[in-house]
Amino acid sequence: MIRIALLPGDGIGPEVVAAAVEVLGAVCRSHGFDVATHTLDLGAERYLRTGETLPEGDFVRLRDDFDAILFGALGDPRVPTNVHARDILLGLRQRLDLYVNLRPVALWHESLCPLKGRVAGSIDMAVVRENTESLYVGIGGTFKPGTPDEIAQNVMISTRKGAERLLRFAFGLARQRRGHLVLCDKANAIEAAHGLWRRVLRELAPEFPDVRATTLYADVACMRMVTHPHEFDVVVGDNFVGDILSDLAAALVGGLGLAPSASTHPGRVGLYEPVHGSAPDIAGTGRANPLAAILSLAMLLRDCGQPGAATDIETACADTVRAGLTTPDLGGTLGTRDVTASVLARIRPRPATPEAAAVPAPNG
Numbered sequence: 001m002i003r004i005a006l007l008p009g010d011g012i013g014p015e016v017v018a019a020a021v022e023v024l025g026a027v028c029r030s031h032g033f034d035v036a037t038h039t040l041d042l043g044a045e046r047y048l049r050t051g052e053t054l055p056e057g058d059f060v061r062l063r064d065d066f067d068a069i070l071f072g073a074l075g076d077p078r079v080p081t082n083v084h085a086r087d088i089l090l091g092l093r094q095r096l097d098l099y100v101n102l103r104p105v106a107l108w109h110e111s112l113c114p115l116k117g118r119v120a121g122s123i124d125m126a127v128v129r130e131n132t133e134s135l136y137v138g139i140g141g142t143f144k145p146g147t148p149d150e151i152a153q154n155v156m157i158s159t160r161k162g163a164e165r166l167l168r169f170a171f172g173l174a175r176q177r178r179g180h181l182v183l184c185d186k187a188n189a190i191e192a193a194h195g196l197w198r199r200v201l202r203e204l205a206p207e208f209p210d211v212r213a214t215t216l217y218a219d220v221a222c223m224r225m226v227t228h229p230h231e232f233d234v235v236v237g238d239n240f241v242g243d244i245l246s247d248l249a250a251a252l253v254g255g256l257g258l259a260p261s262a263s264t265h266p267g268r269v270g271l272y273e274p275v276h277g278s279a280p281d282i283a284g285t286g287r288a289n290p291l292a293a294i295l296s297l298a299m300l301l302r303d304c305g306q307p308g309a310a311t312d313i314e315t316a317c318a319d320t321v322r323a324g325l326t327t328p329d330l331g332g333t334l335g336t337r338d339v340t341a342s343v344l345a346r347i348r349p350r351p352a353t354p355e356a357a358a359v360p361a362p363n364g
């Protein structure tokens, strides 16, 4: 039994999570495993109603009672401070110490790539971003704000523990993929914080002789991703560099509507979410692309011991895109429901066996 917390959130979040839940039901039936889903009311509506963002009881529940969290998006024009999104999303990432942010990127159809002459299959990389440190720890501030003497400062944090655990994850992932890892940083300019990452990489490399570990300065990596994207397999960066490179990588294969992510800490509840935000401009129109959320579900199921179901979902999504059955963000004319229906139609039922017939339906 996989216990999944659903956090649909704001804007198009509930629309794309509903699509993913339909797909979840289909793969549960076809693969004969059981899930229990529970929806938590966290987001702008609740904040506006009660003033609560992530109450302690909900946090403890998410931490202790579930195997995984499937998240939609947060962000609502009625909450211009975005305080609820910060508390919920950053709160979960920090308090659960979800240090791995994994964003796989694969080109399914040449029309999705903004570069010339890139055929399907020629781009296939996984960006592994450190998710808890670097410039995003909120250390810093301004001195004499608004005056000619104003000083603004943000502190970049790199820890040995943080670099080592992320690099170990990346090495392990490279082993399962094509055996190449590239650490991207600015160690030439950010000598202390990024130099530490290079030292830790050198120390760990002998433990993984089957992985070719290399380094690139992040600015060079940006150019190389555009000119030679086929060279990249596993791309690692700290929170800051990883943030930038993961968006660049996603743009090479179709952009936000196709970009899933997983924020994890092995052994703890993981958070799976589309990279996109709540897209208030199209919320309620039925035009949101559900594929990033559905692909996030696939990542969730793979981590929860259902790799076959995950692969089936990814294949169904890829076939849907290759057939041109897409929402307007990918150049198509379909709506959320039609694209979801296309994915569902491609999830083949398992051949009936006496055991399969005895499997209970999901209780979500």
Ligand SMILES: NC(=O)c1ccc[n+]([C@@H]2O[C@H](COP(=O)([O-])OP(=O)(O)OC[C@H]3O[C@@H](n4cnc5c(N)ncnc54)[C@H](O)[C@@H]3O)[C@@H](O)[C@H]2O)c1
Pocket (backbone or CB within 6 Å): 012, 016, 072, 073, 074, 075, 076, 077, 082, 085, 089, 256, 257, 273, 274, 275, 276, 277, 278, 279, 280, 281, 282, 287, 288, 289, 290, 292, 327, 329
């Ligand atoms: N993880 C998150 O929850 C997250 C991430 C990014 C932004 N946000 C929040 O979302 C709100 C909107 O932010 P934004 O406009 O900068 O980013 P966004 O990702 O919501 O939207 C950017 C553009 O992409 C389009 N888009 C996004 N997802 C799409 C989808 N699935 N299908 C089709 N089109 C899609 C939108 O219509 C918009 O034109 C803000 O409140 C922001 O803070 C939340």
